[in-house]
Amino acid sequence: MSGHSKWSNIKERKGAQDKKRGAAFGKLARDILTAIRSGGGNTNVEANLALKTAIERAKGADMPKDTIEKLIKRFEERKANVSEITLEGYGPFGVPLIIECETDNRNRILAEIKLVLRKYGGSLAENGSVMFQFKRVGEIELEEVNDEGQLELIDMGISDLEDNIVWVEVNKYSELLKKLGESDKFNIVRSELLYKSDNPSKLASEDEVKKIVDLIEELEENEDVLGVSAAFDYN
Secondary structure: OOOOHHHHHHHHHOOOOOOOHHHHHHHHHHHHHHHHHHOOOOOOOOOOHHHHHHHHHHHHOOOOHHHHHHHHHHHHHHHHHOEEEEEEEEOHHHOEEEEEEEEOOHHHHHHHHHHHHHHOOOEEOOOOOOHHHOEEEEEEEEOOOOHHHHHHHHHOOOOEEEOOEEEEEHHHHHHHHHHHHHOOOOOEEEEEEEEEOOOOEEOOOHHHHHHHHHHHHHHHOOOOEEEEEEOEEOO
16 A cells, blocks of 8 residues: 555554455565566566565465466566556545556556546546655655664664654665665565655545545556555544
8 A cells, every 4th residue: 555554554443454365465466566666677586675575475474486476477578568657636535646557558547547536536637736746755664663773764864754664765765675674673564666745635534544545445456556645644
């Protein structure tokens, strides 16, 4: 869930989290493919730490080795025939969205995304009408960060962090992943490049948060959608 992982506990409290093994494998598979794309298409686990982390998590969840190998093979076979598309739009409550896609059929993915957005009261927007509210960053979710860990992150030059999630400039992303991987104080849960807003829309209730998260998850169920970044906050 790009850019909204910290809100997943709201869905869990409401009993909306899918706990089925197949759904878990689907999320792990998307994490693997996202790690490959974030690494510039590099499928070498020794050179792509994000991919190595994603594969280790998948193995820890008992995803079969041949399933992982088929995912990587499918990416290699498909990458020559697809193009990347970045769409801008709004979800319910006026929440700005950036939707990153990789597809071999632009018309199809546009129609599918429009349909999902309309279902939740959202819509696509003109190019440039939303993007200015975001900046491209690397987002890294860590398993747990104590006070000592926070101090070490600050020593690494990280100033943008909240709980167990840190954000870093794109040109420092790979270097930070390497440092975190070499440290015995951190376990990387997830890492990806995404769009982050410093001026998010303020939502009024947990029900509104849940509706946005439901929308994002339904969009990300589409195999052509790489990730969705949403600018929202809730206190």
